[in-house]
Amino acid sequence: MASIKLVHVTTVPQSLFFLRGQVGYMKDRGFDIHGLSSPGEFLSRFAEQERVVVHPVEMPRRITPIRDLAAVVRIWNVLRQVRPQIVHAHTPKGGVLGMVSAWLARIPVRIYHMRGLPFTTASGWKRALLIWSERISCRLADQVFCVSSSVRQVALENGLCPPDKIAVLARGSGNGVDAVRRFNGADLSPALRDETRGRYEIPCDALVLGFIGRIVRSKGIIELAGAWKRLRDEFPNLHLLLVGPYEAQDPISPEVDEELRRDARVHLIGEEWNTPPLYAAMDVLALPTYREGFPNVLLEAAGMKVPVVATRVPGCTDAVQDDVTGKLVPPYDSGRLAAAVKEYLNDPELRRRHGTAARDWVLREFRPQGIWQAIHQEYVRCLRGKGLLPADDQGCEKRGNAESDHSRAQCL
Numbered sequence: 001m002a003s004i005k006l007v008h009v010t011t012v013p014q015s016l017f018f019l020r021g022q023v024g025y026m027k028d029r030g031f032d033i034h035g036l037s038s039p040g041e042f043l044s045r046f047a048e049q050e051r052v053v054v055h056p057v058e059m060p061r062r063i064t065p066i067r068d069l070a071a072v073v074r075i076w077n078v079l080r081q082v083r084p085q086i087v088h089a090h091t092p093k094g095g096v097l098g099m100v101s102a103w104l105a106r107i108p109v110r111i112y113h114m115r116g117l118p119f120t121t122a123s124g125w126k127r128a129l130l131i132w133s134e135r136i137s138c139r140l141a142d143q144v145f146c147v148s149s150s151v152r153q154v155a156l157e158n159g160l161c162p163p164d165k166i167a168v169l170a171r172g173s174g175n176g177v178d179a180v181r182r183f184n185g186a187d188l189s190p191a192l193r194d195e196t197r198g199r200y201e202i203p204c205d206a207l208v209l210g211f212i213g214r215i216v217r218s219k220g221i222i223e224l225a226g227a228w229k230r231l232r233d234e235f236p237n238l239h240l241l242l243v244g245p246y247e248a249q250d251p252i253s254p255e256v257d258e259e260l261r262r263d264a265r266v267h268l269i270g271e272e273w274n275t276p277p278l279y280a281a282m283d284v285l286a287l288p289t290y291r292e293g294f295p296n297v298l299l300e301a302a303g304m305k306v307p308v309v310a311t312r313v314p315g316c317t318d319a320v321q322d323d324v325t326g327k328l329v330p331p332y333d334s335g336r337l338a339a340a341v342k343e344y345l346n347d348p349e350l351r352r353r354h355g356t357a358a359r360d361w362v363l364r365e366f367r368p369q370g371i372w373q374a375i376h377q378e379y380v381r382c383l384r385g386k387g388l389l390p391a392d393d394q395g396c397e398k399r400g401n402a403e404s405d406h407s408r409a410q411c412l
């Protein structure tokens with residue numbers, strides 16, 4: 001049987017890397033994978049690493065009606081040429097552009113992956129527009145996947161989607177976390193920790209508070225800077241390691257930026273995709289974000305046995321077991337954030353205990369293969385519902401797991 005064509009749509013190509021491992025798993029099961037996103041180095045890298053066809057289409061992240069309409073036309077043209085059986089669109093903007101285009105192109109199976117809800121921190125007309133956009137995505141989708149139970153609850157409370165149409169797969173998250181081969185804090189070499197610290201001129205015996213994510217206001221950078229000011233004098237050997245890109249769309253204030261940049265114990269290293277060595281250099285990770293879908297960074301830190309302090313917001317509450325694998329604090333509160341971090345800095349045994357518990361938890365609940373299998377089963381169910389697969393075709397569901405299966409057999 002001919003392979004099933006599947007097009008993933010994202011606004012920015014960096015989001016395609018959240019499909020790491022999943023692409024190969026689906027290709028092994030007979031799917032012909034395509035990626036569609038804004039052009040750039042990351043899209044080319046995704047094509048090369050995953051050996052898939054990609055389609056560059058400029059998609060602005062901001063709400064820009066004329067450019068958005070042009071993007072819909074371009075996506076529609078690509079879909080008419082590729083003629084996939086499934087379009088799987090991710091993130092709010094990619095979701096609405098992808099679902100509208102797929103509906104216009106009469107794609108049989110349309111899936112929207114709800115990875116976060118920006119309207120929760122918006123107000124006025126922008127909030128209303130974002131809610132309307134989510135409702136359109138959900139209305140045009142045949143199935144909605146949600147990355148976390150807490151975000152699903154927010155979606156239901158705001159009438160975005162009927163409850164029987166929106167599902168959280170496995171325990172949630174977008175792709176699980178590879179805590180065996182990639183984010184493995186159990187097999188860390190002390191030399192890796194020291195080498196990474198040396199690269200950024202951090203003493204080997206220092207305490208390191210880390211952050212990995214976009215350096216933007218909505219990630220809580222202002223509160224993190226406030227907590228840092230409370231902690232830096234009390235802990236003279238404490239360093240702050242900030243990993244991630246600045247973005248003009250949601251900038252932090254120039255005053256906060258200047259304070260961070262001129263501090264010799266703050267290390268701003270920009271965007272870095274090889275993050276395991278950076279986790280290895282950390283004693284605690286902070287994520288004082290205002291909103292999330294399901295933050296992968298918290299699962300990655302858990303795999304690396306790094307305890308976390310995150311905010312008690314949807315998404316984070318699914319990724320952290322409070323006072324077991326990390327600590328949850330209220331958003332917008334630098335004082336509570338500093339106090340929680342301080343507990344870890346003062347107690348190496350607490351860091352060890354929570355880090356170990358976090359790794360055990362992700363190994364038990366968030367293995368990537370569980371997510372991949374659940375997504376694959378949903379693909380098969382939707383394809384059967386559209387008459388695109390025989391009802392008795394069980395081949396794809398009986399294949400072995402992704403760790404042992406590399407035969408590339410066409411099982412659809």
